[in-house]
Amino acid sequence: MSDMESGRPGRGVRLEDVAQLAGVSMKTVSNVVRDYPHVSAKTREKVQAAIDELGYRPNLTARRLATGRTGMLALAIPELDQPYFAELSRHIGEEATRRGYRIIIEQTLNDIEAERAVIRDREEGLVDGVIFQPVRVDTMEIARLRPDTPVVLLGEGARPLSADHVMIDNVAAARGGIDYLLAQGRTRIAFFGMVRRDPTQSTHLRLLGYQEALLAAGAVSDPKLVVETDGFGVDDGVAALTAALDAGVQFDAVFCRDDLFAMAALRVLDRAGLRVPEDVAVLGWDDTALARYSTPALSSIAPDKAAIARTALDLLEDRMGGFDGVGRHRIVPHTIAERGTTAPSGR
Amino acid sequence: MSDMESGRPGRGVRLEDVAQLAGVSMKTVSNVVRDYPHVSAKTREKVQAAIDELGYRPNLTARRLATGRTGMLALAIPELDQPYFAELSRHIGEEATRRGYRIIIEQTLNDIEAERAVIRDREEGLVDGVIFQPVRVDTMEIARLRPDTPVVLLGEGARPLSADHVMIDNVAAARGGIDYLLAQGRTRIAFFGMVRRDPTQSTHLRLLGYQEALLAAGAVSDPKLVVETDGFGVDDGVAALTAALDAGVQFDAVFCRDDLFAMAALRVLDRAGLRVPEDVAVLGWDDTALARYSTPALSSIAPDKAAIARTALDLLEDRMGGFDGVGRHRIVPHTIAERGTTAPSGR
DNA sequence: CTGAAAGCGCTAACAA
DNA sequence: TTGTTAGCGCTTTCAG
Numbered sequence: 001m002s003d004m005e006s007g008r009p010g011r012g013v014r015l016e017d018v019a020q021l022a023g024v025s026m027k028t029v030s031n032v033v034r035d036y037p038h039v040s041a042k043t044r045e046k047v048q049a050a051i052d053e054l055g056y057r058p059n060l061t062a063r064r065l066a067t068g069r070t071g072m073l074a075l076a077i078p079e080l081d082q083p084y085f086a087e088l089s090r091h092i093g094e095e096a097t098r099r100g101y102r103i104i105i106e107q108t109l110n111d112i113e114a115e116r117a118v119i120r121d122r123e124e125g126l127v128d129g130v131i132f133q134p135v136r137v138d139t140m141e142i143a144r145l146r147p148d149t150p151v152v153l154l155g156e157g158a159r160p161l162s163a164d165h166v167m168i169d170n171v172a173a174a175r176g177g178i179d180y181l182l183a184q185g186r187t188r189i190a191f192f193g194m195v196r197r198d199p200t201q202s203t204h205l206r207l208l209g210y211q212e213a214l215l216a217a218g219a220v221s222d223p224k225l226v227v228e229t230d231g232f233g234v235d236d237g238v239a240a241l242t243a244a245l246d247a248g249v250q251f252d253a254v255f256c257r258d259d260l261f262a263m264a265a266l267r268v269l270d271r272a273g274l275r276v277p278e279d280v281a282v283l284g285w286d287d288t289a290l291a292r293y294s295t296p297a298l299s300s301i302a303p304d305k306a307a308i309a310r311t312a313l314d315l316l317e318d319r320m321g322g323f324d325g326v327g328r329h330r331i332v333p334h335t336i337a338e339r340g341t342t343a344p345s346g347r
Numbered sequence: 348m349s350d351m352e353s354g355r356p357g358r359g360v361r362l363e364d365v366a367q368l369a370g371v372s373m374k375t376v377s378n379v380v381r382d383y384p385h386v387s388a389k390t391r392e393k394v395q396a397a398i399d400e401l402g403y404r405p406n407l408t409a410r411r412l413a414t415g416r417t418g419m420l421a422l423a424i425p426e427l428d429q430p431y432f433a434e435l436s437r438h439i440g441e442e443a444t445r446r447g448y449r450i451i452i453e454q455t456l457n458d459i460e461a462e463r464a465v466i467r468d469r470e471e472g473l474v475d476g477v478i479f480q481p482v483r484v485d486t487m488e489i490a491r492l493r494p495d496t497p498v499v500l501l502g503e504g505a506r507p508l509s510a511d512h513v514m515i516d517n518v519a520a521a522r523g524g525i526d527y528l529l530a531q532g533r534t535r536i537a538f539f540g541m542v543r544r545d546p547t548q549s550t551h552l553r554l555l556g557y558q559e560a561l562l563a564a565g566a567v568s569d570p571k572l573v574v575e576t577d578g579f580g581v582d583d584g585v586a587a588l589t590a591a592l593d594a595g596v597q598f599d600a601v602f603c604r605d606d607l608f609a610m611a612a613l614r615v616l617d618r619a620g621l622r623v624p625e626d627v628a629v630l631g632w633d634d635t636a637l638a639r640y641s642t643p644a645l646s647s648i649a650p651d652k653a654a655i656a657r658t659a660l661d662l663l664e665d666r667m668g669g670f671d672g673v674g675r676h677r678i679v680p681h682t683i684a685e686r687g688t689t690a691p692s693g694r
Numbered sequence: 695c696t697g698a699a700a701g702c703g704c705t706a707a708c709a710a
Numbered sequence: 711t712t713g714t715t716a717g718c719g720c721t722t723t724c725a726g
Contacts, residue, residue: 014703025713059472061411062703065718080440083636086433093427093454104451107440125406234640263640270642289430290640293581293610295617361719372697385695409719412702
């Protein structure tokens with residue numbers, strides 16, 4: 001009660017200070033701090049009192065040096081503000097917290113050097129493991145530069161035999177999307193977002209699924225229905241799709257590489273006076289906030305982001321626990337989030 | 348050249364090993380590693396060769412323990428996947444990288460206990476400073492639980508005298524938004540997104556600016572034009588605005604608390620058959636991806652997020668550098684991103 | 695300009 | 711159950 005000194009900062013209070021005040025050894029204090037089970041009740045109490053009085057808190061850095069564990073994971077992604085990555089990060093952050101890890105974010109900003117730094121050593125000794133979605137570096141490079149830190153890869157970009165990997169089945173998901181559109185009676189389905197010089201593998205896989213499904217259904221497969229763009233931006237998409245429309249390309253559904261292109265499609269169709277979904281259905285990919293909040297609300301291929309997070313952490317914890325087998329590849333489920341842009345008729 | 352062993356992992360290579368191989372002391376190696384200027388060229392060369400041969404990389408944790416600096420900053424925000432925070436995080440991440448810091452993300456998920464943990468000690472000894480946007484804890488609590496780690500606060504939630512603070516002038520920004528709408532000839536402007544039991548201060552400030560501007564302009568100020576909602580979700584918004592419309596409330600512009608509510612407004616207006624911006628103008632707040640990608644593209648109050656990041660880091664670096672004055676409050680600029688939803692007439 | 699040695703604060707064998 | 715004592719790997723006075 002006469003704790004006049006209560007405002008004293010904890011700075012500088014060490015384990016040893018606590019030990020001294022409590023009249024025990026450092027080891028005992030350490031045991032109490034870490035909830036080591038074999039400590040007598042009275043000792044624990046005494047120590048706890050000293051801890052409280054001094055306002056002691058363990059120095060995480062020192063603990064790390066002593067244990068070798070950092071309790072941190074790095075999440076290396078292109079851009080934090082791209083809706084898909086923002087949502088993925090949220091899930092990974094939550095899952096990590098649940099398991100007692102902290103997340104340090106590494107934005108590669110689509111820069112190949114930044115990606116190389118990630119696989120090389122940027123995180124050396126700083127984190128226990130890294131979750132990495134590469135977009136520029138290729139499989140071989142990742143395999144070669146294998147770091148000492150456990151890594152799990154996300155996305156379709158690279159799949160070296162040496163690293164674990166989590167993704168959804170892009171081909172199957174695309175096929176499912178097309179089948180879904182076909183089942184609604186759409187006959188001329190465009191593939192929108194074939195980005196020229198796309199460094200990623202994703203687009204190709206999605207296009208592949210698109211073609212497979214069309215072929216399997218004996219539906220129209222016309223090269224003109226594959227709309228190429230000059231980049232990943234909405235503007236690129238708007239320009240490309242507008243050009244296609246102007247060139248007289250006809251379609252009653254647009255299967256988009258991702259939600260961003262779907263936003264572009266919505267804008268172009270609106271300008272062209274085409275109604276969605278009555279005249280043209282639109283299906284996005286990633287099921288981001290963009291899809292949920294647009295008008296009309298966008299239907300979208302929905303990767304199970306929580307499952308991606310969970311699986312990635314599972315694999316990583318195996319590795320951190322010493323598992324040293326060959327790279328494992330996990331396919332995570334996806335669904336189709338059905339919303340207004342694909343409803344057979346108005347909302 | 349006969350480096351048969353080149354695949355050997357760097358794991359376990361210590362400063363001492365390098366020193367031994369190079370035939371110098373640890374101190375010298377340390378100097379080379381850290382680019383200490385006063386090292387003779389030949390020594391440096393010799394040491395560098397040893398470093399390369401051994402594949403040595405400094406152990407960050409050990410360095411930290413020795414220096415006391417972690418080189419890391421914590422960014423504590425409610426949710427990483429809320430567009431505004433995702434974008435803010437991107438900027439802060441970039442700025443931090445530029446200055447040589449890494450960012451660890453702490454999602455508070457709007458949980459008051461998580462926020463308390465942040466200001467208390469969750470990051471003790473783990474980071475050099477924290478950037479924190481509180482939404483639940485109040486000013487006094489933050490002031491009381493002042494941690495030993497430098498903190499800069501973001502947002503309007505709390506402004507204790509003891510901590511630095513960065514925000515945009517919400518009242519002025521709201522006033523500016525209303526003036527802008529007024530200048531376009533709008534006469535009945537609704538305020539949309541007066542969230543019931545909103546724990547944050549932002550909404551009130553924005554409403555205040557709205558009222559001030561209306562009053563100053565001698566424009567219509569009708570309590571019915573303030574649309575209350577039950578929560579922050581788009582669904583809450585849709586329900587509330589639909590109800591207002593059904594109740595016969597008339598307006599020719601909607602000033603939204605944030606972009607999410609603007610998305611809700613767009614949806615409701617579309618359903619009601621009202622054209623945007625011809626019949627009703629819509630102005631959002633935050634200038635997120637939602638605004639840029641919607642159709643029509645949303646005009647929005649745009650806080651200068653890069654400036655927020657820069658300013659926050661500036662203040663934090665001052666504190667980390669030893670500055671110990673009273674809390675400083677920085678106002679960062681904002682603009683109005685003019686897009687389709689407020690254009691006087693169609694696109 | 696370089697070397698020797700004492701920490702940074704904590705954990706973990708090994709004893710007691 | 712608790713104490714003693716080395717480290718963990720790096721930085722940093724203080725000499726030389």
